Amino acid sequence: MTLIKSISGIRGTIGGTVGDNLTPIDTVKFAAAYGTWIKSQRTKENYRVVVGRDARISGAMVQNLVMNTLIGMGIDVIDLDLSTTPTVEIAVPLEHADGGIILTASHNPKQWNALKLLDHNGEFLNAEHSQRVLDIAAADAMEFADVDDLGTITENQAYFDIHIDEVLDLEFVNVKAISDCNFKVVVDAVNSTGGIAIPLLLERLGVEAVKIHCEPNGQFPHNPEPLKQHLTDLSEKVVSSHADFGIAVDPDVDRLAFMDEKGVMFGEEYTLVACADYILSQRPGNTVSNLSSTRALRDVTEKHGGTYTASAVGEVNVVNAMKATNAVIGGEGNGGIIYPESHYGRDALVGVALFLSLLAERKIAVSELRASYPSYFMSKKKIDLNPSIDVDAILVAMEAKYAHEQISTIDGVKIDFASEWVHLRKSNTEAIIRIYTEAPSQEKADVLADKIIDEIKKVAGL
Known part of the structure; x- marks a missing residue:
């Protein structure tokens, strides 16, 4: 398998030969290139990078390689260990860090892993900065620190709680209304870190969580992409548990899909549509999704008097368009919710809280909610x-x-x-x-x- 180097990070399969896979040599090389880029952005005495990972089997190995490479460059590391992509994104600015690395291959199978790279805002590197990291790696233009200038690693296990606190504090997340509804929800977290974060969030919201595949051991029980054909266990459990709906997330918890009370997929494309419908009903404004996302978001946006914009595919492109149009919410049709009041990154925790707030307000079944939107x-x-x-x-x-x-x-x-x-x-x-x-x-x-x-x-x- 060819090592994939792109705007969204460095991705490859574990094992194999150097340069063709994500081997330890390649991991160190690209971590060092990123560290070099970090130090080129600002001249300062100390540099800090937040590092977290999903629960895939290779995660601990890759994380240790990355963190020790960074400290070898004189960069201090804040180690979140098991985490989620949006949690790391939130942690970067809170830690006043210079950047962040999430070790996750998102929805790819267990043999894959990746380095996803963040800037000091906790946002993915743009095309120019991503290319610069690749150029540094290609030229082997990395320099390491002397023994007296090595970095340090500081563990911080608090960020799941910090992230959830931030979600609950969002203006339009109606914690009381959600709690009063006594929702029962089934969660499929594909045995990754969503199995920690999503049940913790639901507990704080007063929602009963029925957990399947929530042990963060990296042994994915099915294809980890949250699509209908992979979620038969969730469908069956929603029906047999008489739950209000089901939640599925990918391994790094930036993609979110729902299943209605009948065990029928709500539609990954409609995750953003529903969350946007709720936010626009509270604060009218503009929305953004990429060109390959459903037209239903445009319909819902225009119904609320806003303007819809389509961006190029890719989270960075969606975020840039959101900033340019002052969008109140946006994202991607793959179940990625980007809500600027929280941060400019796809966040399944935010999506769950907004979706529950919508259901609590309208007091209708999930199947009825889906039927209220245009069908494409x-x-x-x-x-x-x-x-x-x-x-x-x-x-x-x-x-x-x-x-x-x-x-x-x-x-x-x-x-x-x-x-x-x-x-x-x-x-x-x-x-x-x-x-x-x-x-x-x-x-x-x-x-x-x-x-x-x-x-x-x-x-x-x-």
Whole structure:
């Protein structure tokens, strides 16, 4: 497996050969490159970096490599140990740190791990800074500290509680109303750190938590991506427990999916729609999601008198668009909630609290809530092309073909029709075009995707 180096961090499989996988050598190299970048940002006497990890099997090994590399560069480390991505993001500014590293491969299987890199705001590095870290690593331009200038490691086990306190203090999280409803909720945390954080949050909210797969041992009982086909255990438990709904999170707890009281998926795309509906009902304003997210967010935003903006795919891009439009909430259709009143990062804990506040206010079942939103259906397909084919030329040709429609080219080509859309994105590593469509029915979404694939083949001469 090729080591993947991108704007979102350094990701790879454990074991194998140096340069092709996330080996200890590669882990040290990129941690040192990040440490070098940290020290290049500001000249000061002491530097601090927050480090936390999800519960995957390789986590402790990778964390020790990263932390000891940083102290070898003279950088002090605040060790959160088992944590979540949003918890580390919150900790960075609270600790007045220069950055943070989350050791998690998100929804990837157990053999994967990654270094996700944060700046001093607790936000993911932008493209320019990410590239600088990669350049430093490629040039081996790292310098380590003398023995008298080594950094230190300070453990801090308080941040789950600090994070939850911060969520409960948010203006529109209605703790009393939630507690008064006596909700019963099933939690599937895929045996990672969500199994610690989400039940603790629910307890503080007065919600009964029925836990499945909540032991943070890294032994994922199913594919860790919180999609319908992976959550049969959750569906069955919601029904058999007579629960109000179910919660599923990914290993690092920045993605959130719900299941209604009948054991039916609420729809990962609709996590953001529901949370935005609640916030907009309290504080009207603008919203942002990426180009591949459901149109339902636009519909809900406009219903509340706000303006919806679509960004390029990627959390950094969503955050930049949110700041530019002063959005009150935003995120990604994969169940990622970004609520600026808390912080500029996807946060499942915030999403759970907002969703419960919405249910407590409206006093309806989760299935009824889902039925109140516009229904759209997605198709996600791809077409493999010969490496000799000019993928960019194909995208230009498709843009020209549909020039009479509403077009966006900030990230591939997105074509908005009256009642449906298609988004074409090329892979950065393979001769592939990914085709995402959305329409009022699954059949129409699939038909549109197949139609576009046929047109791409004609343009490519296939």
